[in-house]
Amino acid sequence: MAIAEIQGQSTEDVRPPVRLFRNLNAKIASIPMIMTAVFVFIGCTVWTIVHSFTKSRLLPKLDFVGLDQYERLWGTRRWLVSIENLAIYGICSLVLSLVIGFTLAALLDRKIRFENTFRTILLYPFALSFIVTGLVWQWILNPDFGIQSVVRGWGWESFTFDPLYNPDIVIFGILIAGIWQGSGFIMVVMLAGLRGIDEEIWKAARVDGIPTWKTYIFVVIPMMRPVFVTALVLITSGIVKVYDLVVAQTSGGPGIASEVPAKYVYDKMFQAQNLGQGFAASTMMLLSVVIILIPWAYLEFGGKKRG
Amino acid sequence: MADTTAQNGSEPWGPKPRKRFSRKNIMLYGTLLMVSIYYALPLYVMIVTSLKGMPEIRMGNVFGPPMEITFEPWVKAWAEACTGINCDGLSRGFWNSVRILVPSVILSIAVASVNGYALANWKFKGADVFFTILILGAFIPYQVMIYPIVILLRELGLYGGLWGLVLVHTIFGMPILTLLFRNYFTAMPEELFKAARVDGAGFWGIYFRIMLPMSLPIFVVAMILQVTGIWNDFLFGVIYTKPDLYPMTVQLNNIVNSVQGVKEYNVNMAATLLTGLVPLVIYFASGKLFVRGIAAGAVKG
CATH class of the missing domain: 1.10.3720.10 (MetI-like)
Known part of the structure; x- marks a missing residue:
């Protein structure tokens, strides 16, 4: 059973594998990490920094005012x-x-x-x-x-x-x-x-x-x-x-x-x-x-x- | 002959025993005892205050033991204390915290353990880049990210609800937990993994049948870390939930620091002690595992 599976895999490997789908399960398992890293830790931080240069009050708006907020x-x-x-x-x-x-x-x-x-x-x-x-x-x-x-x-x-x-x-x-x-x-x-x-x-x-x-x-x-x-x-x-x-x-x-x-x-x-x-x-x-x-x-x- | 009797104990042998009551030892134990009293004092004050009646508190000494023990403050804190218009006590906050805690702990540990396993045994190109971002992200002050997350949750329709907070706990628990699991799985013998591969087990097969059963201690450590961390959270609770879903810490703060009415210090201390009880029980029950959990954060990855 095990041997058959390995053989099955090796015949599959003869085709040029699509790079993105190699080790697919590990990539799926890492989706939460990738999303957190990209969207929360980088995305949200950049979003806040960008909006710190605007004159947002009640709602965030992209009205840039330079360093006014910091002043x-x-x-x-x-x-x-x-x-x-x-x-x-x-x-x-x-x-x-x-x-x-x-x-x-x-x-x-x-x-x-x-x-x-x-x-x-x-x-x-x-x-x-x-x-x-x-x-x-x-x-x-x-x-x-x-x-x-x-x-x-x-x-x-x-x-x-x-x-x-x-x-x-x-x-x-x-x-x-x-x-x-x-x-x-x-x-x-x-x-x-x-x-x-x-x-x-x-x-x-x-x-x-x-x-x-x-x-x-x-x-x-x-x-x-x-x-x-x-x-x-x-x-x-x-x-x-x-x-x-x-x-x-x-x-x-x-x-x-x-x-x-x-x-x-x-x-x-x-x-x-x-x-x-x-x-x-x-x-x-x-x-x-x-x-x-x-x-x-x-x-x-x-x-x-x-x- | 004489030698053997000496060996059997009639003559002193082995290292010289240290004197138990040397001046150095008295200093050492004295200092430790004083410091321990200072550290233990607030817990003691909480307990005695919560067992006194209000007249006794007004008369006297916060450090004195109660003359008449009463459990009324505890009952009141649990079932009658008011926050705003609700007067059903801390019990509401307790159950909210439980409802937040259980899914948050399960989800965050599930996500982080699978992720740590993928990073340790199934490394793919670029994985280290994201992992580094994740670890560095743990140092970003939460204040930088809280508002954009409000917007994200609103877009997902989760803002103000239980699941939004669960998601936030999962996200912010991820760096430390992933590090914990990754380090643990990396330290496991590689032959085990290879043998399972030869037998045809795949990604999930190895995880569920080999890694999971073999790493129960680290799951316990992660659980201790998460239960105390999430239970003690205040900032996320106050931002991402509505008042009727506030966790226990937020409700406790609202009860004690509300300005209206007469201050009932015994009820306040009973409420404080009730809120601290869950992490305290975990701490005293888990002993060395708790230390391992918090030290895991200190070990560099």
Whole structure:
């Protein structure tokens, strides 16, 4: 039976096969991928970029106005606040996630007991949605019932800790929640990297009498460069998208003090009926990702080809 | 003779045991314990707040355990909490989420696994180009693509409905899942595939009779990844569905952050905990597989 089929195939192969139909099933199976890649990832992105140069308002129209939308965007205070917030949130969360993630991973890697229990506790926030995260921290940071009132209850009457109600520090209130949610994930990535370090390195360092902390800083961290780069890319691509957390925790308030670019885009597109602004703002978000991504792609893939 | 008794344990042998209560160890465990308490605190606060009555919350301490345990907030959050004019609680959102989740998970995994299999074993010319676009596409902020997708869905007649959202989840789940499956199938021994080819099995035959049964663990990993991801989604739910189809996260946000009425913090926390329960149960039940799932995104392809 099997032989007959193979023979049947080989007689078919005598005819010059139509190239398009070779390996047809695999091509059919890849149709969703091809459609997604071409129509959604390329098509929709190009569509948005093109329309960011038009004066679309309620409906997308191809009335080109050059860079007007971008000029207006960079003249809007709300956008500037969003960018500033994203920069503060981004830099702090990048540094803190890397430091906390690496420190926790290093602690867990010291061959301790109950490693699984600790890891389970440190990682569970990552399973929760940003909405849940935001709402819990909104409650904990509530000045009338949360941390502030508890500390005041201990007798420190003038203690003030109300980040969600103070426009100057509201972004740090969001940062606390963001770090709580995401640092466990970075820890897991780092732990996987630490487990990949050869045991011999540790032995050699111990023989040479190098203190543990020095081994980490001067030997292990430089060896883990690729892991750090991966973590960096993961954190930054998450930062640009930050949206739900702000919506749940503060809805952008007080006032516009905790607005972020993703929220600006959503509000302009679906609430303010100012599509052109939404398109211009989202194109700026794309641009920032591209600026971060290109050096990474160059390091990762450009280096591989040479080596 | 003396040597054997020494070996049997009267003399110390083997590596020197480390002291359990050295200063270093106390520091180590102390730090980890403190950090764990900080991480566990919000879950604890959610639980205790949701079990208190409102008078107790007004009096006191968010961290204190409830003096009188009441399950009323849970009942209220599930069946009575209001969003706008609807007062049938979070249960509506829960069932919406389930109705979105089941087809989205099945469809996205089916599409991505077949696609990953085609990329691993039946590579055709140009496949890598599309795959690279797909992976790079995962880094494009969703905000760039959401509006054109609204138009596409409207043209297809799917905008505002359940299937439109299912399609969106399938599309945006595709990069990571395809990568996951492609890597897994590539790592499988090639002899297996060749033997099946010699026996005359075709594309689908090999997939269903060999690849599928042999790769159940990776399907479980993909499922964990998708269930938590789709359940936790907010942005797509709020954009691509109508209010009566809102998933649980969107409804939760509407309940808690609605401005009208007296704030009932215990009901809010019960609702929050209810929404977080599905991913939490999956997380605690799946253990190492969850870690594998999220780490799959970190491994470069």
